[in-house]
Amino acid sequence: MGARRRRTGHDWKLLTESCTALLERLPELVDEHMRQLAEHSSVYGEFLPYDQQWREAEEAMRIGIQTISAPRDSPRRDLEYAEEAGRRRAQQGLPLELLVHAYRAAGYLVWDALMEEGAAALQEPERLVVLMRSATMVWSAVDAQAAVATEAYRATEMELRRRTDERLQALLDALLEGQEAPGLAARAAAGLDLPERGPYAVVVLRSERRESYRRPVEGDGFRFIWRMRADCEVGVVALADGQGLDGVAHALDGRCSGPGGISPVVAGLAELGRARRLAELALRTCPPDATAVVRLDQRMPTALVVSQPELAGRLVSDVFGSLLELEPADRAVLLETLDVWLACEGSAGRAAGRLYCHRNTVFNRLRRLEQLTSRSLARPRDLIEMTLALDAYRLS
Structure with a gap:
């Protein structure tokens, strides 16, 4: 990214002189940069103190100007700094579009200042030609810096979001486990955007x-x-x-x-x-x-049965003891008949329709159940026992 244009030693000398002059004006350039950012958006002034922003902008612009005149094969300190800045701004919460705008605005400012240097040297047309030839290289560097900062910003943003999700999931898990740590519900409510x-x-x-x-x-x-x-x-x-x-x-x-x-x-x-x-x-x-x-x-009622598995097993044995000794197919027919009859609210006619048999067949099966269990479906207490025993048997 941002490969520099091959230039002659004389070109490099003239460009270095222009950049050196620019570095002497760096404080006023940073002041102008900060003023332009504040005019563009008030958010710039909200996320960091002015002095800290000024120092960071001064370092970024200084490294960028030095990069313009640096030898072709020198390390790209501007890209290293852009990567650090991208991570830092993501952590600070500055919107990405404002980060990119800051790089673009600084690029325009530096380029305009270089052109001012060239205009001041009209008696040296050669210097102006060198600066104009550097335009592609300057904007390629700015583009590369903005791209690297953006990539670092997005990677950091994803990592921060993952950590936030993990923290919120841990809070939710703690609530679901019934933990009673002070402030746990309040922290979860704030993080999940839910009422406590x-x-x-x-x-x-x-x-x-x-x-x-x-x-x-x-x-x-x-x-x-x-x-x-x-x-x-x-x-x-x-x-x-x-x-x-x-x-x-x-x-x-x-x-x-x-x-x-x-x-x-x-x-x-x-x-x-x-x-x-x-x-x-x-x-x-x-x-x-x-x-x-x-x-x-x-x-x-069924929840009461399953919450006491030992008692549920004893209930099945006590109520269905003789029934459990039947052949599996015979036992299944009788229990299915009881289940359907209960679902039909005690209507033998409706149960017969669901079971595809005559209503007298339903009565006969129910009477056989009563004989095997020594209980009567007409007695409420016996009916409750048989209903609960049926639930316990099915769930086992």
Whole structure:
């Protein structure tokens, strides 16, 4: 970049004399450069103190002027400084377009000053010719400096963004783990641009079916923020005031292959750990072959069963003990009949339609279940036990 034009020893001598004269005027050139930048944008005066900006501009212009008259094969100190400046300005937060403008403005200023030197030496036409021949080289150097500064700026910006993302992800992970460090929720709220207090929910999706999952877009007054885990994907849902879980379930419907669990609504970021545990509990209520994303508040009885696996196993043994001794196919028919009958709210006629059999067949199967379990579906307490035992059996 910016290869210098081959010049004779005499050309180099004349150009060196002009650049030396220019260096003697450097303070006034820097003052003019700073004035032009301030007129172009007030942002230049906001990101750094004036004295520091002046010193850095003076060094950059001095190195640039020295580069113009430097021998062809000398190190490109101007490009080294441009790379450092690009990184520094990215860290300081100066917009990239203002960084590039500063390089262009300095280039115009230096070139105009060189032309003034040539005009002052009209009695030496040869000097003016040498300066005019240097135009391509000067602007090639300015272009190279701006390009190097831009590349360094963008690389630094990407690195800063990556570090910021990692820091915010760590804050979110800490909240989801239920950590209670002072100021944790406030820092996460500021970094994620979320309210510290407000309605939130957590979604947990089983990871083995993630390949066909499409994340929901923002809309309907809520926002999803997702985190990948080894065995699941966790989503924090920011809800608008008055927005319930129906909207969350609707957004997920058809956008993921499931299964998944949705927590109840919690009142702020500090409660995301509890919400995550409840969402995981909701997910555990889904059978292995399930595809639905379920809400915990609609699966409370089943959640009670899965939260106590030892008691759930004992419940299955106590209620379905004799049933479990049947042939697998026979057992599956009876349990499917009970499941469908419960889903049809105790209607034998509707259950028969779903099972493609006569309603009397449904009655016969249910009576056989009652005999094998020593329980009556007409007694509420027995019905509760059989319902919970069926959930526990399916989930095991």
